[in-house]
Amino acid sequence: MGWGSDFSARVASRDLTIGVIGLGYVGLPTALGFHDAGFRVRAVDVNEQVVARLEAGENPGDDPQHDDLIPAAQSDDWRVSTSYRDMIPDCDVVLVTVPTPVNTDLTPDLSFVRAAGASVFGSLTKGARTVVVLESTVYPGVTRELWGGLLAELELEEEVDVELAYCPERFVPGDPEHGVRQVPRVVGATNEDVGEGLAELYDTLTSGGVTYVGSIEVAEAAKVVENVQRDLNIALVNELARIFPSIGIDVEDVLSAAATKWNFHRYHPGIGVGGHCIPVDPYYLIQRAAETGTPAELISAARAVNRSMPGNVASDIRSILAANGVVQHDARILLLGWSYKPGIADARETPAEPLAQALRTSGMSVEVWDPYVDPAELPVDLVSPLASPFESAGFDMAVVVTAHDEVCDLDWAALAEVARHPLLYDGRRVLDVDAVAQAGWKLYLLGSPF
Amino acid sequence: MGWGSDFSARVASRDLTIGVIGLGYVGLPTALGFHDAGFRVRAVDVNEQVVARLEAGENPGDDPQHDDLIPAAQSDDWRVSTSYRDMIPDCDVVLVTVPTPVNTDLTPDLSFVRAAGASVFGSLTKGARTVVVLESTVYPGVTRELWGGLLAELELEEEVDVELAYCPERFVPGDPEHGVRQVPRVVGATNEDVGEGLAELYDTLTSGGVTYVGSIEVAEAAKVVENVQRDLNIALVNELARIFPSIGIDVEDVLSAAATKWNFHRYHPGIGVGGHCIPVDPYYLIQRAAETGTPAELISAARAVNRSMPGNVASDIRSILAANGVVQHDARILLLGWSYKPGIADARETPAEPLAQALRTSGMSVEVWDPYVDPAELPVDLVSPLASPFESAGFDMAVVVTAHDEVCDLDWAALAEVARHPLLYDGRRVLDVDAVAQAGWKLYLLGSPF
Numbered sequence: 001m002g003w004g005s006d007f008s009a010r011v012a013s014r015d016l017t018i019g020v021i022g023l024g025y026v027g028l029p030t031a032l033g034f035h036d037a038g039f040r041v042r043a044v045d046v047n048e049q050v051v052a053r054l055e056a057g058e059n060p061g062d063d064p065q066h067d068d069l070i071p072a073a074q075s076d077d078w079r080v081s082t083s084y085r086d087m088i089p090d091c092d093v094v095l096v097t098v099p100t101p102v103n104t105d106l107t108p109d110l111s112f113v114r115a116a117g118a119s120v121f122g123s124l125t126k127g128a129r130t131v132v133v134l135e136s137t138v139y140p141g142v143t144r145e146l147w148g149g150l151l152a153e154l155e156l157e158e159e160v161d162v163e164l165a166y167c168p169e170r171f172v173p174g175d176p177e178h179g180v181r182q183v184p185r186v187v188g189a190t191n192e193d194v195g196e197g198l199a200e201l202y203d204t205l206t207s208g209g210v211t212y213v214g215s216i217e218v219a220e221a222a223k224v225v226e227n228v229q230r231d232l233n234i235a236l237v238n239e240l241a242r243i244f245p246s247i248g249i250d251v252e253d254v255l256s257a258a259a260t261k262w263n264f265h266r267y268h269p270g271i272g273v274g275g276h277c278i279p280v281d282p283y284y285l286i287q288r289a290a291e292t293g294t295p296a297e298l299i300s301a302a303r304a305v306n307r308s309m310p311g312n313v314a315s316d317i318r319s320i321l322a323a324n325g326v327v328q329h330d331a332r333i334l335l336l337g338w339s340y341k342p343g344i345a346d347a348r349e350t351p352a353e354p355l356a357q358a359l360r361t362s363g364m365s366v367e368v369w370d371p372y373v374d375p376a377e378l379p380v381d382l383v384s385p386l387a388s389p390f391e392s393a394g395f396d397m398a399v400v401v402t403a404h405d406e407v408c409d410l411d412w413a414a415l416a417e418v419a420r421h422p423l424l425y426d427g428r429r430v431l432d433v434d435a436v437a438q439a440g441w442k443l444y445l446l447g448s449p450f
Numbered sequence: 451m452g453w454g455s456d457f458s459a460r461v462a463s464r465d466l467t468i469g470v471i472g473l474g475y476v477g478l479p480t481a482l483g484f485h486d487a488g489f490r491v492r493a494v495d496v497n498e499q500v501v502a503r504l505e506a507g508e509n510p511g512d513d514p515q516h517d518d519l520i521p522a523a524q525s526d527d528w529r530v531s532t533s534y535r536d537m538i539p540d541c542d543v544v545l546v547t548v549p550t551p552v553n554t555d556l557t558p559d560l561s562f563v564r565a566a567g568a569s570v571f572g573s574l575t576k577g578a579r580t581v582v583v584l585e586s587t588v589y590p591g592v593t594r595e596l597w598g599g600l601l602a603e604l605e606l607e608e609e610v611d612v613e614l615a616y617c618p619e620r621f622v623p624g625d626p627e628h629g630v631r632q633v634p635r636v637v638g639a640t641n642e643d644v645g646e647g648l649a650e651l652y653d654t655l656t657s658g659g660v661t662y663v664g665s666i667e668v669a670e671a672a673k674v675v676e677n678v679q680r681d682l683n684i685a686l687v688n689e690l691a692r693i694f695p696s697i698g699i700d701v702e703d704v705l706s707a708a709a710t711k712w713n714f715h716r717y718h719p720g721i722g723v724g725g726h727c728i729p730v731d732p733y734y735l736i737q738r739a740a741e742t743g744t745p746a747e748l749i750s751a752a753r754a755v756n757r758s759m760p761g762n763v764a765s766d767i768r769s770i771l772a773a774n775g776v777v778q779h780d781a782r783i784l785l786l787g788w789s790y791k792p793g794i795a796d797a798r799e800t801p802a803e804p805l806a807q808a809l810r811t812s813g814m815s816v817e818v819w820d821p822y823v824d825p826a827e828l829p830v831d832l833v834s835p836l837a838s839p840f841e842s843a844g845f846d847m848a849v850v851v852t853a854h855d856e857v858c859d860l861d862w863a864a865l866a867e868v869a870r871h872p873l874l875y876d877g878r879r880v881l882d883v884d885a886v887a888q889a890g891w892k893l894y895l896l897g898s899p900f
Contacts, residue, residue, distance in 0.1 A: 140694075140697055140699060141697060170711060178712070183711075183712075184710045184711060184712065185710075186707045186710055188707075208712075209710070211707065211710050213703065213706070213707035213710075214703055214707075215699075215703075217697075217698070217699050218699060218700075218703045218704055218707055219707060221694060221699055221704040221707075222704050222705075222707035222708040223708075225690060225704055225705070225708045226708045226711050226714055228686070229683070229686060229708070229714065229715060230713075232682060232683070232686050232748075233679070233682070233683070233715075235748050236678070236679060236682050236748060236749070239745070239746065239747070239748045239749065240675060242744050242745065243735065243738070243739045243742075243744045243746060244590075244671060246739070246742040246743075246744045247590055247591060247667075247738060247739075247742055248667070249590060249665075249667050249668060249671055250668075253663065253664055253668045254668055254671040254672050254675055255672075255675070256663070257636045257638075257661070257663035257664075257668055257669060257671075257672035258672040258673075258675045258676045258679070260634045260635075260636055260659070260661050260663075261620060261633075261634060261676050262628075262633075262634065262658075263680075264676055264679065265679060265683075265715055285693065288693070288697060289693045289696070289697075292693075292696040292697055293696075294692050294693045294696045295689070295692065296689065296693060297689070297751050297754070297755070298682075298685050298686060298689045298748075298751045298752055298754075298755050299686070299689065301747050301748045301751040302748055304747070304748075305747070305748050
């Protein structure tokens, strides 16, 4: 059981029991992937509904890719439970895939990582050398500090009772080319043999390659840096989307021209950055740097730019309404899309919410149509959910928030007919400018002079 | 002469006379390239020595690639002069490739662009519709504002006497794969026909493809944005190179791990950013944004980080000396490399200079060995030039400033023997750590804890 010199052979013969803690958008495909690869899987979630649906062989999430993969019944190869005590003692390796959101004061909320760690460590068999791997995004040092503290409390010893490791998930929601079975992974572990063994194990899950990169802290840092770099590059094009219109230039023309250079990275300006990673992870690093007194001013500046975008768009909207003689506090705004990226229902940290807040603060009423997001999930104190954009007859301005195909392919001529003012703001630069103008809209583009 | 509906046919038959103003690292290969492509070339430089050497068929620069290309004598196909009046009236197209440095107050110095423009416009034939193309890096709006003003003063009219265009150079010094004959180009022009015609013309110079991108301002902006993005990404890894050692992690381990992700951009931290573009161009955009009251805080923050690097390295050096019991105001520091990038002599905006200044301010004496840079070009009030690093017997610390092959491949064991203290700081992360330690050095790495 657990770590041993025969680990590599047991990976090869699929003779390992893998625990997966947290059956969300990362944990569920991971559990299914290892089951599919031939390992015994023990899946745990604190949500009884999730477990009940899985016990019934049903998909508890909204990704239809999993429908055909979910085992119809429990067996020695597939067990699901809300109980750590029932599942963990069996496991050789436990993968923890719980969320790490930010608190309202922008500090990282590690409560799920702490709780999951406490439950796993409290349930494992002493002396079994169970390998416990964190996959959640954390700032460098968290795995050791947080879980190391728990081990001390429980009088568990590393290299005797437990082996700790870190293997950040790199899954891209809604992108079938970058699911858990495709993405390259990195593994950090104190013990090099454990790191190499886990790399072999994850190699059975993903075709993207797995690299043992050294300490847990290096792997933790790598994950954060990936998202920090993305946040920074998006922030740059967003800052440019403010500068260029002020001097009469469309930012998209500039970025397309620059993209003809071999080493230019093409990013797209927009209403803001959402999701569980990019708007969140930089704060982890900013906090860690602040603790040691090292400046993180560039990373902080990037965050500030991206956070300012919903407010900038609200400001654009106020200017456009004024220029068209629409009284601001009577205005009805129709937001097209709510989730943070196209094709999925995920609304975590969506910039649509601060945008709606800013519009409401200016006295406007806000209606939302998103073909993916369950209307019950929308903040009804802030916005009115719609089952169809055509329900919003008499609106003054429509705003493309999320570039869902269903938004881009709307019957724009029909929608213009139900508008009080056919004003349209493309916050994602995805509309066919000529076609939309022909459909009767007065079109405004984020990052373009107006 | 000049622009006409037959321009495309004249490109195809090479029946055009191309003027090139400024025969530096861009203008000379451009003039040679168009000559080689079969056009008549008129090359102008204000420097009499440059012209005299070219008249003698000699290479006036330090790039040996040009040696075999320089015509041995003037002919109708190749004329060189210091006189605009002798050369410009012949030209159909004039390319201006003069430097655009920054002033000491960090505002762009446009005096060369202004002077070259005045001389070209003052010499061209009225009514000839001469196409005048700026290649120098400028912020968006400069070509039209600066040159447009000159045209008005000289009572020259666009589309009658002159056609203005902008085609930024993208040449990479020291990189034979990205010379003027290989790089993709963009062309901006008010008149679409002129833009497309120039794209055809430049297509005879470069294999990289040429795109007409719209207005002059879009092409100006694209060039600046390319360098701003690079500055930003380098600034990020430099900021990380400060944060990670403070929490016990080597930044290079983190960046290598992150680079296993498909969409990560691998940049390298270092002593600072040099050259004529990346440390300079962001100020152009910052100034333009400031004029319109738009925030450019992210771009400014990136500049601040990169400018702080020489000072950070000086601070590392002071700490290392102190930790090794070397009295700071007696210390002798040997800088290995002075130019801003490997393999070339170019020392414009090199971070070596502010580093040397910071060390001098701390009372240290600074010696410099660079196998490429002419010792006469070094600031002798600040540093002592050396013909060989071994001349510096008795130094207390050597610092890798530029990753020239000649620096990396030094006889490290022999150099350690002439040191008073064998302390070595790798500011470019290029040394073989084990080999150098074995050669007797105590090695310190930028971005790694010590």
